[in-house]
Amino acid sequence: MHPEAVQPPTLNGITPRRRAIASLLVEGHTDAVIGDRLGMNVRTARVHIAELAATPGSESRAQLGYLIGQSGILDQEPPEPQEPEASPAPRQR
Secondary structure (H helix, E strand, C coil), X not given: CCCCCCCCCCXXXXXXXXXXXXXXXXXXXXXXXXXXXXXXXXXXXXXXXXXXXXXXXXXXXXXXXXXXXXXXXXXCCCCCCCCCCCCCCCCCC
């Protein structure tokens, strides 16, 4: 079994990865450019874009860009990543 991936902190339900995608999308970049800039496969970028589009209920890419811009999510500071809690040190005998 694989350990569960640590979920990054979110801002209004948007992960830092999706926030970066939203920013590039609003700038007018294609899926391929977004994937290339973020070091991911274009298909992965498209999945994220589709999930972003489902959130506000947009019907087109242009409307999605407009809704992202109007939502203000790109104007807000992302939350600081939190350090995982340290396990207590084992007792010395």
